[in-house]
Amino acid sequence: MRRIETDVVVIGGGATGAGVVRDVAMRGYRAVLVDRADLGQGTTGRYHGLLHSGGRYVVSDARSATECAEENVIVTNIHADAVERTGGLFILPPEDPQDFGDKWWQGAKDTKVPAEEISIAEALKREPRINPHITRAFAVEDGAVDGWQMVWGAANSAKLYGAEILTYHRVAKIIREEDQVRAVMCTDEKTGEDVQIDCTFVINAAGAWAGEIAAMADCHDVTVVPGRGIMIAMNHRLVNSVVNRCIYPADGDILVPVHTVSIIGTTDVKADDPDKLTIPRDEVQQMMDAGEVLVPGFRKARAVHAWAGARPLVKDGRVSAEDTRHMSRGMSVLDHADRDGLKGLLTISGGKLTTYRLMAEHVVDQMCEQLGDERPCRTAEEAVPKSEEGKNYVVTHRLEEREEDRLADQIICECELMSRQSYVDLLEAQPQATLDDLRRQLRLGMGPCQGGFCTTRAAGLALEHENIDIERATGLLRLFLKNRWIGLWPILYGDQVRQTALDNWIFQGTLDVEHLPTPDEELTV
């Protein structure tokens, strides 16, 4: 067993946990973050990619609207490299309730969400593909945010302040000494080793899994209802700014351009288990129809990938458990000293990725108060590493980089213009990573060919790392193909079928990957 000593353990490496560990470290505590998988592999890696302007909530949830508007400015600034300032539109299709336009406009004023009504002609000039029959259009400050880039940015910032980030460490137990938290017990998923982290405080930021974690400290009945939503990435940018349907929040009403794709979403259905989220065909159909309302001809575009995420909604007795969209999306902090008589444990859940920093500030304020420390939050003022210059992401950046190193370097993933050097460097820094872990940071295999051409290269290069043997390299290849398929088969139609057939010809036809020596046990992490 390995033993570590620290002040604060943060459980969960999603947006919330990464924000918390950064905040804790910046306030001068020793901190360790643990996640059972990679950073941003929970809901933070299965969301819509929208940096809210607040526009979506101006009628339904005034407080969230204002918070989003404020945090939007901060996140755009401190995570410059993760945010693309696309801007957004709220458009009112003719078939929707027309009086909502006025309500929305009034709401925007009341909640101080920056907005401007623009002419239909201007809206169509900005976004030529949108429904030309819309009756009103409002421009807002929506952006696109790469959740992985943001989370790694926050984690790297935390590291600069001395925090330790332990991925693939699954929490199994929280050890208490009577009414005080003493340690967190984890299993290192890569080695199987037990790890005990002694601490005085634990912040539970395990999202949809927060109830399980609380129960590990014998704090029962924390119910987090997973609200499942599906998203579909279309293979190019049908729009260059975020396009929202100007209606009371509903299914499939937002199209977000993120990197090279645009993402339609989402649905909201109560799920039983956040580890087993389905992507039902009828919901895919629903998204296609919703896409048609925003962009006529949507179905003719090519869908490349789909995924499902679980909103971590803390159960609120006032609404039925079936109707998760109308539960509190606001953040909630549970003080287990109050609730369960256990000192040194706070649970933070709910909220949005856009407001992750504010959530962290709230919960760390509360921790400081309990510890009797007066240490102010500084996370809004300081940019994370690589964002210091305040240069926001632009979609063409890789084109520019490849143009520069075109003679000196190889392109390993053509769809996403990922260079060999960037891949080898990240692998050097994270030699235990799976190809999916690398993908989340590099976009390896995320484009139209979905790994058809780059997977073998990625596995071949991995084998050249001194710590990766043939069994693991082959396992990485197998695991990557398996995982890519999870998000492919539910939306497979049109040209993506052609691509899949070609990919199958490559892997099974030419390379005969199915008949490689098979491992005794399939690689999973």
Place this chain on the structure above:
Amino acid sequence: MSKIVVIGAGIAGLTATLRCVAAGHQVTTITKGIGGLQLGQGTMDILGYMPNRVERPLDDLAALADEHPDHPYAILNADAVRTGVNYFAELVGEDLLVGDPERNVFLPTAVGALRPTALAQPSMMAGQLSDGDSVVMVGIRQLKDFYPGLAAQNLARSTLPDGGRAAVRATYIDLPARKGEADATALTYARVMDDPTFRQLFVTAVKKVIEPGEKVGLPAMLGLKDPNSWREVAEGLGTEVFEVPLQPPSVPGMRLNQTLVDKVKNARVRWVYGSQVLGGVAENGRLTGVVAGTTGHNVTFPADAVIHAPGGFESGALELDSYNHVFERTFDLPLAGADNEELLHGNYWGEEQPLFRVGVRVDEQMRPVDADGSAVYENLHAAGGIIANANRWREKSGDGIAVASAVRAADSLSTPTTAAASGAMDSKGDN
């Protein structure tokens, strides 16, 4: 002499075209693009797995047919496959395909699997390994589609067909195809390998990294046009060499494709490239022509018979639309397996995906048939990937099905003369 229209220029379309020309027909081949032949591994597969590894493909066809009575091989039988494969081998010649259709060879792939195939290019044949062989896989730093370690180490831990093991190691050479270029495909290399000067540079570089007694595995890039390029490399190195096929662009695939296309172009075929066939003109249950889209306007090509060899899903001949409806794009032919409830499932390494079995059902003359088993058009024949009920990439059966069906289709053309002679003309409605 009949007017035959062949649709498609993949392995099936090209083979059918040449077979029809040889039979004295007047052939028009219409294709919207180059077929899949040039993307593939560049060998002739008949049957590699069912699902166990197949040693004698033609012998095992009968067992396959028993198990799957609707498999294309059940309709074609071993003789038809032998005829088709031999015909194809003759077309491309011994410079490009050697071996015995009765017996599979097992050749290393770029990830180090031992892949069964029936005929292969002579440049690959030394890849048949036996117990105790010493092998070195040589990569080129500037070529990103071949990682010698992956191939070598997987091969080294594989049991060879003779039950033994080979000692396989990996190494690299550093040799840009063009000065200062770090990123090249096998095609770039194949082109420069046609030049004897570069070939010499290549041999010198490889010589430095190999040991006496080692067989040398190389990425398949040993020349595109010059069929003897690889022999010179072997002589220069003084040892046996074998080419390992790579993902596209595939040089061995291109060699086969180019040879056939050249043959077609030299064979008084009317070659209509870059046009998509949009449908047919039918009269009394027969096609009298097909309509193709060309720049600006549609053109009708008259036909006494049509061989439809447009490929499958990979070429866009079959399509699954966003409403989960599968259809055949050219003639809207009836499809077998399209109404399956579960066309796809989520387990990548599990059972085959039923979607990719969908295609047209054919009779013994390779004519697409409807649910009752009667030909959709008296004189429409199908060949290749459009035919239903094979699991081509897993079985490694795509080439064999294509050439056998192409030859069978060409040999059983129902043209007005033959139809009248057999009195087989029926008055089926125009569908």
